[in-house]
Amino acid sequence: MLDHQKPSIGRIVHYVSYGTPGGEYPKACRAAIVTQVLPEDPEHKDFVVGLCVMNPTGFFLNPEIEYGEGEETDEDNDLCDHMDYPGGSWHWPARV
Numbered sequence: 001m002l003d004h005q006k007p008s009i010g011r012i013v014h015y016v017s018y019g020t021p022g023g024e025y026p027k028a029c030r031a032a033i034v035t036q037v038l039p040e041d042p043e044h045k046d047f048v049v050g051l052c053v054m055n056p057t058g059f060f061l062n063p064e065i066e067y068g069e070g071e072e073t074d075e076d077n078d079l080c081d082h083m084d085y086p087g088g089s090w091h092w093p094a095r096v
């Protein structure tokens with residue numbers, strides 16, 4: 001299953017940017033390159049990675065980002081498969 005593929009350095013994944021609380025900016029999927037993969041940890045069901053996130057207006061680096069599972073939602077959004085993902089998490093890009 002693609003979702004449980006082990007991430008490796010240099011792979012491209014999605015990072016979910018936080019939207020603004022007032023909803024002026026919704027959450028968005030951003031392209032990100034895996035910069036490190038933390039050792040497997042029983043507390044996390046999926047891998048924790050470091051990412052270089054490529055926002056349209058600049059780069060953002062974070063050494064420790066948790067995997068975020070997509071959840072069904074009725075809300076309209078532009079995230080992968082119109083699922084809801086936690087802000088500040090990563091996932092594999094959906095096939096389109």
Ligand SMILES: [Zn+2]
Nearest residue numbers: 014029080093
């Ligand atoms: Zn995505």
